[in-house]
Amino acid sequence: MLCERCQKKEATVFYTEIINGQKKQLNLCEECAKELHSQGFDFMPQLNFHNFLGSILGHNISNFTKTSLGANKCEVCGLSEEEFAQKGLLGCGNCYENFGNTLDSLVRSIHGTNIHNGKVPEKTSDRVKYKKEIESLRSQLKQAVAKEQYENAAKIRDSIKEIEKRLEQEG
Amino acid sequence: MSLKDSVNNAYSSWMTGTGPDNDVVISSRVRAARNLSHFAFPHMLDDDKAQEVIHAVSLALENRGADCKPGKLEINNMIELSPEDRQILVDKHLISNDLLKDHGRKAVVLSEDEAISIMLNEEDHLRIQCILPGMQLESSWLQVNNIDDELEKTLDYAFSEKFGYLTACPTNVGTGLRCSVMVHLPALVFTEQIKKVLPSISKLGLTVRGLYGEGTEPVGNLFQISNQVTLGHSEEEIVQNLVSVTKQLLDQERTAREALYDDRKEYMEDKIGRSYGILKNSRIISFNEVMSRLSDLRLGIDLKIIKDVSPQLVNELIVLTRQAFLNKEAGKELSVFERDVKRANIIREKL
Ligand SMILES: [Zn+2]
Ligand SMILES: [Zn+2]
Numbered sequence A: 001m002l003c004e005r006c007q008k009k010e011a012t013v014f015y016t017e018i019i020n021g022q023k024k025q026l027n028l029c030e031e032c033a034k035e036l037h038s039q040g041f042d043f044m045p046q047l048n049f050h051n052f053l054g055s056i057l058g059h060n061i062s063n064f065t066k067t068s069l070g071a072n073k074c075e076v077c078g079l080s081e082e083e084f085a086q087k088g089l090l091g092c093g094n095c096y097e098n099f100g101n102t103l104d105s106l107v108r109s110i111h112g113t114n115i116h117n118g119k120v121p122e123k124t125s126d127r128v129k130y131k132k133e134i135e136s137l138r139s140q141l142k143q144a145v146a147k148e149q150y151e152n153a154a155k156i157r158d159s160i161k162e163i164e165k166r167l168e169q170e171g
Numbered sequence B: 001m002s003l004k005d006s007v008n009n010a011y012s013s014w015m016t017g018t019g020p021d022n023d024v025v026i027s028s029r030v031r032a033a034r035n036l037s038h039f040a041f042p043h044m045l046d047d048d049k050a051q052e053v054i055h056a057v058s059l060a061l062e063n064r065g066a067d068c069k070p071g072k073l074e075i076n077n078m079i080e081l082s083p084e085d086r087q088i089l090v091d092k093h094l095i096s097n098d099l100l101k102d103h104g105r106k107a108v109v110l111s112e113d114e115a116i117s118i119m120l121n122e123e124d125h126l127r128i129q130c131i132l133p134g135m136q137l138e139s140s141w142l143q144v145n146n147i148d149d150e151l152e153k154t155l156d157y158a159f160s161e162k163f164g165y166l167t168a169c170p171t172n173v174g175t176g177l178r179c180s181v182m183v184h185l186p187a188l189v190f191t192e193q194i195k196k197v198l199p200s201i202s203k204l205g206l207t208v209r210g211l212y213g214e215g216t217e218p219v220g221n222l223f224q225i226s227n228q229v230t231l232g233h234s235e236e237e238i239v240q241n242l243v244s245v246t247k248q249l250l251d252q253e254r255t256a257r258e259a260l261y262d263d264r265k266e267y268m269e270d271k272i273g274r275s276y277g278i279l280k281n282s283r284i285i286s287f288n289e290v291m292s293r294l295s296d297l298r299l300g301i302d303l304k305i306i307k308d309v310s311p312q313l314v315n316e317l318i319v320l321t322r323q324a325f326l327n328k329e330a331g332k333e334l335s336v337f338e339r340d341v342k343r344a345n346i347i348r349e350k351l
Helices: A030-040 A049-056 A059-065 A081-087 A100-111 A122-146 A150-169 B003-007 B045-060 B083-091 B137-152 B186-190 B195-203 B235-263 B265-281 B287-302 B311-320 B323-330 B338-351
Strands: A013-019 A022-028 A044-046 B025-034 B074-077 B107-110 B116-120 B126-132 B177-186 B206-210 B222-226
Touching: A022 A030, A022 B186, A030 B265, A059 B107, A081 B126, A122 A150, A122 B137, B003 B083, B003 B107, B025 B137, B025 B235, B045 B074, B045 B107, B045 B116, B074 B177, B074 B323, B083 B323, B126 B137, B137 B177, B137 B235, B177 B235, B177 B287, B186 B195, B186 B287, B195 B206, B195 B235, B222 B235, B265 B287, B265 B338, B287 B311, B287 B338, B311 B338
Parallel strands: none
Antiparallel strands: A013 A022, A013 A044, B025 B126, B025 B177, B074 B107, B107 B116, B116 B126, B177 B222, B206 B222
């Protein structure tokens, strides 16, 4: 596809802007994009299909900055919420935790949920398994104590400790 | 086949025109986004760190078992390729446009048959892709899943028990999975049923966009359909949802083709025959015209009106007649007019 401005070079930069729910799109070559940018045109860059979705949510992302109550910067990568709102990209895996509740609700508004239901890396799946085991043992422990089955409770407590040790060793 | 061979050849294994339901479904693609846990996302990395990511992945590739499918996978740095060659990889659907920017810190891994490609330091550290001819989403996912399993033995992925695989853009978080099919829908476009069909698809959690026509009208009656949401469903559910919607679309397109051919046989044969004639005889032809003529030709092949052209050749011509390949063939940057002439020459030669 040719650049819409100069009609000479291949368009490599795709811009999308959402104004009052109307989508405006502009396909430019690298040079024209730079030139327009320097003239003060401020389109949201749409690098690929995924960012396209992000730009639809542009409205959402700017709300994100205003209503945010959490940290202003990710303490691991240093990305600020403003930068995130501008780029639509997070800085590192820790951003998900460091931006807390506001990111949580953003994720929910994009996907309709905030809980992963798919593949788990094998290394992690052991940890998930152990954690689930501990959870279930803890509730068994509560029941045992409630029923005053102290011998049984002691056994359960030992099993919990053993799994916790394994979890720690595997880091 | 090395990368050098790959950019010299318009053919890629997804273009064979084989595979199930290939009269409508040209190709199936699955792409998974993965990030390494000890690095910031690519756009935050300096050049040294970006190289470390590439290095870490190359070690993980070396650690793969000797009998792993699909054989040896080698890393190619984007900077080692000419701009034309980089564009050819985009035109062949092996990498995205994003890999062309800031190419000094980006790399691509290709399997010999080009079915597997892994983009490094695109928006995420890894984008593992499998593209196969026809309707083969399930096996595309299986191949991506296998490579992902192998790499994970060495690499530490950024993963959260709650959000799943963590990605630079929150629209990809969870499975990190983007599945898509490329479908050829000439009869639905011709009968204008497409106007009803497309909006109903987007209500099913899928996105449709025209191919090669970003921002403008889609050309060649080609559409790409992909999943919108990546979180909350398993990979299998995401794949199955797209499979079942595509199957319905396939039925609608086939019904529309039959009806068209029954009701307007002479008209269809005339339209297809004329397009074939133009492709075989023109001396100057634009890319957009080629795309719409090739769409007619492909329909003619599927309706068995045209018997002496293979679907594979049609797919190859789409890549061969794009700007990057024409420039490469000519060994210089061609003007628009020179391109239109060169394009017509190549098509006449091939047909
Ligand atoms: Zn331009
Ligand atoms: Zn961060």
